[in-house]
Amino acid sequence: MSQQVKHKMPEQEASVRRHNFNEVALGYDEETAKAEAARCLQCKNSPCRNGCPVGIDIPAFINKVKEGDFVAANRIIRQYNNLPAVCGRVCPQENQCEKLCIRGIKGEPVGIGRLERFVADFSLGGTCPLPDLPPAEKIGKVAIIGGGPASLTAAGDLVRLGYQVTLFEALHTPGGVLMYGIPEFRLPKEIVKCEIETLKYLGVEIVVNAVIGKTFTVDELLNEEKYDAVFIGTGAGLPHFMKMPGENLNGVYSANEFLTRVNLMKAYKFPDTATPVRVGRNVAVVGGGNVAMDSARTALRLGAENVYIVYRRSKDEMPARAEEVEHAHEEGVDFNLLTNPVQVIGDEAGWVKGLECVRMELGEPDASGRRRPVEKAGSNFVLDVDTVVIAIGQGPNPLIQNTTPGMQTNKHGNIIADDDGRTTKEGVFAGGDIVTGAATVILAMGAGKKAAASIHEYVQKKKQSAQ
DSSP states (O other): OOTTSOOOOOBOOHHHHTTOOSOSBOOOOHHHHHHHHTTOOOOSSOHHHHTOTTOOOHHHHHHHHHHTOHHHHHHHHHTTOSOHHHHHHHSOGGGTTGGGOGGGGGSOOOOHHHHHHHHHHHHHTTSOOOOOOOOSSOOOEEEEEOOSHHHHHHHHHHHHHTOEEEEEOSSSSSOTHHHHTSOTTTSOHHHHHHHHHHHHHHTOEEEOSOOTTTSOOHHHHHHTSOOSEEEEOOOOOEEOOOOOTTTTSBTEEEHHHHHHHHHTSOGGGTTSSSOOOOOOSEEEEEOOSHHHHHHHHHHHHTTOSEEEEEOSSOGGGOOSOHHHHHHHHHHTOEEEOSEEEEEEEEOTTSBEEEEEEEEEEEEEEOTTSSEEEEEOTTOOEEEOOSEEEEOSOEEOOSHHHHTOTTOOBOTTSOBOBOTTOBBSSTTEEEOSHHHHOSOOHHHHHHHHHHHHHHHHHHHHHHHHHHO
């Protein structure tokens, strides 16, 4: 194969995978991984590292893959990344490390994400890896609120530094969006569980069914439970709706509810599991991001005959990863672009029977830099659907903010924090979607990593000044 092109990722055939929840991408074998690693130019200034939010030494681990020393490659990655098997699957490498790869100037960049996944999967080898244990003597006590990627990263970094770390998760299973949001066919849940088991092996205590703001407040954690610092990584779990007529009809889901039922509650195995999910013959998914693609592809796998993406801009403006859009196309999702819903239509019994939409055209760029969609007068039409999934984004749950005096938020309800995760309340740090709004897994992990370093500095300075 030409060195100008990435080695192809083996995948399930689209006609087969649209009927199952097994992982779509099958991963490199050893020989393919070594051949792809050989494409790396081993640049001295390593521009790819500048695109990695957690700063992995990419040339170093790729060089070990090239040599066939996959154990050493895994050791290098895990110095920087607590969740490599996750990142190798869901990170948008094309907009980060691979975007800056010199090999990509004349051809395709090195498949950095594919190699990270290969190394992580090789290290799992059917069992969870057992890293070196941290120091037995603890240098502080930190509470982590939330069980998503920012929190898991902060917890992993802090426990390795020697802290006693307790992670409080509101749901019955930790993992956050990794467990409830991203479907099994993109991110197998056993992979996530294995990464979490590794953190527990290192000493992270995980308390589930703990709703901070109800079970404890942040102030109680600091003052009564005597934690030296608190990190808040509760994500963006409050769904947005369009506020159009008919959104309260039976058969309308937020993407959050739809995906949580399927992924966390295993509704796709009903009746072997307790949670059902109703998907009719025709499904409309409103939105153009990764969550919309996940919802549409999930609906297909649940037996829908026709699934429509309804997105008000063109394909060029879609925020979803190109790979996810391509997979959705291959699986038979019908894209209704430059189309905006205006109302959900119901029958006499209160169930969805249609989605009225209007055609759009692109006007001048808006504040985001994307061309603003403008409605075409008189272009209304009705999509014949019996299920509608709204996937236009989500915001922060306000519970912790409302029960934590002295911690400032912005107009959207997100916690205000600096680049190192410091909030306006002493001893309280935050990172990930609760600060930035809904973003990517790896950006949340990068925020968790920065906050862990900041917490370490804060706690040690506080202890020194107290002596």
